[in-house]
Amino acid sequence: MDQSCQTIKAVPSWLWLAGVAGISIPFLWTEFRKRQATRSLGHKQHDFTKKPQQQTVAIEPLCSFDWTKQDPLRPRPFKPTYNITMGLQADTISNLIVIDKTYRQNIELRREIIATHGKTVHGLVPEGADSIRELYEFLMVDYLPVRYPTLFQLSPDKMVMHNLATGKSFPTRAVEDLDQSLRIIAETVEDDFFLLHETPEGHRSVAFVVCFASGFDPSEKLGQGLKDIHGPVPSYDKIGPSMERFFSRLEVGRVVKRGNWAIQTHPNMFAGEGKHPTESDAKYDDMAIDIEQTYYRTELQALSRLPKTRAILFSFKTYLTPMTDIKAEGSGEQLADAIEGLKNGNAPGMWVYKGGSRWARKVCDYLRS
Numbered sequence: 476m477d478q479s480c481q482t483i484k485a486v487p488s489w490l491w492l493a494g495v496a497g498i499s500i501p502f503l504w505t506e507f508r509k510r511q512a513t514r515s516l517g518h519k520q521h522d523f524t525k526k527p528q529q530q531t532v533a534i535e536p537l538c539s540f541d542w543t544k545q546d547p548l549r550p551r552p553f554k555p556t557y558n559i560t561m562g563l564q565a566d567t568i569s570n571l572i573v574i575d576k577t578y579r580q581n582i583e584l585r586r587e588i589i590a591t592h593g594k595t596v597h598g599l600v601p602e603g604a605d606s607i608r609e610l611y612e613f614l615m616v617d618y619l620p621v622r623y624p625t626l627f628q629l630s631p632d633k634m635v636m637h638n639l640a641t642g643k644s645f646p647t648r649a650v651e652d653l654d655q656s657l658r659i660i661a662e663t664v665e666d667d668f669f670l671l672h673e674t675p676e677g678h679r680s681v682a683f684v685v686c687f688a689s690g691f692d693p694s695e696k697l698g699q700g701l702k703d704i705h706g707p708v709p710s711y712d713k714i715g716p717s718m719e720r721f722f723s724r725l726e727v728g729r730v731v732k733r734g735n736w737a738i739q740t741h742p743n744m745f746a747g748e749g750k751h752p753t754e755s756d757a758k759y760d761d762m763a764i765d766i767e768q769t770y771y772r773t774e775l776q777a778l779s780r781l782p783k784t785r786a787i788l789f790s791f792k793t794y795l796t797p798m799t800d801i802k803a804e805g806s807g808e809q810l811a812d813a814i815e816g817l818k819n820g821n822a823p824g825m826w827v828y829k830g831g832s833r834w835a836r837k838v839c840d841y842l843r844s
């Protein structure tokens with residue numbers, strides 16, 4: 476722990492290189508990209524093309540971090556009208572992985588899910604091998620022990636990383652069996668992820684760990700391009716081309732985040748077997764639900780790029796909040812408006828896709844009661 480805290484800011488060599496490389500990019504190119512990015516994002520408040528200062532790409536150690544005392548973030552990205560957008564916000568590499576008091580229970584749950592669902596929740600295609608090795612090493616050496624030195628500690632020779640919350644130790648280099656390496660990542664961080672490579676046809680998923688899947692089978696997405704991955708998503712065509720462009724231009728050292736939200740009528744983090752409803756599922760409309768078993772589900776999603784293999788890392792942390800807590804915190808009215816607003820924006824199919832026709836009336840009545 477003291478190592479990284481003594482140096483105040485520990486910066487992996489590739490991040491410094493990224494900063495130096497950034498400075499050398501000509502001004503005109505920056506200006507061109509600025510205009511392109513602003514256009515594809517559809518909003519003006521964030522300029523992702525702006526070069527970060529070296530401080531902003533450094534990983535800030537949380538020297539006295541106590542995960543048992545850290546309250547979970549409360550992402551509430553819902554709006555009165557649902558419009559499908561990229562909705563990206565600039566963030567820092569320090570915040571790539573967020574840890575809180577749910578850490579150990581979620582890690583235990585992830586182990587159980589992997590034991591039960593195996594290859595449904597993790598996998599790779601051969602082209603993904605080097606990117607898995609790179610991600611593994613980045614997490615075990617460059618990121619986790621630097622950001623969370625009270626939780627993850629390296630052995631003096633840096634060959635082993637000790638997880639002080641679970642008592643487990645793992646090698647800092649990916650093991651030969653890359654499925655096993657994915658499982659180690661899955662029980663080290665709560666975030667799920669896809670790794671993507673750029674191909675002439677667009678970005679394609681080459682590896683994944685998705686223990687907390689909801690409404691889709693993650694293994695079916697392996698090897699697919701973004702367009703096919705989002706096949707069931709209504710109005711995806713409105714953002715697909717901008718996403719591909721944005722991914723192509725995302726620079727090493729840059730992190731952007733977005734949130735999504737959903738409602739579910741069970742308490743399960745893994746719900747990979749139930750598919751999203753379609754119009755033909757109308758027979759399930761306005762189902763009986765138990766509000767005590769109804770949850771607000773939200774993912775905090777991050778996009779970044781690995782420097783060596785240049786894979787895109789799409790990682791996301793899932794938060795599940797009882798509907799009773801949403802009401803108690805005073806967000807009931809806004810969430811009810813947002814649920815009804817699923818029908819009213821530029822992607823009205825979201826109402827059925829997210830299951831609104833099944834539970835919305837009863838959930839909204841409860842939230843407004």
Ligand code: HEM
Nearest residue numbers: 560561669680690691696704705707708718735736751789
């Ligand atoms: C800017 C980046 C992205 C945007 C704006 C986006 C947008 C969306 C939206 C709107 C949905 C519908 C559900 C929801 O509200 O979240 C969705 C679903 C999904 N997204 Fe993305 N996405 C992005 C990146 C990715 C990436 C990189 C992957 C993985 C390679 C991915 C995988 C999925 C999957 C698996 C689903 C569920 C699809 C299904 O129902 O079968 N997304 N995405």
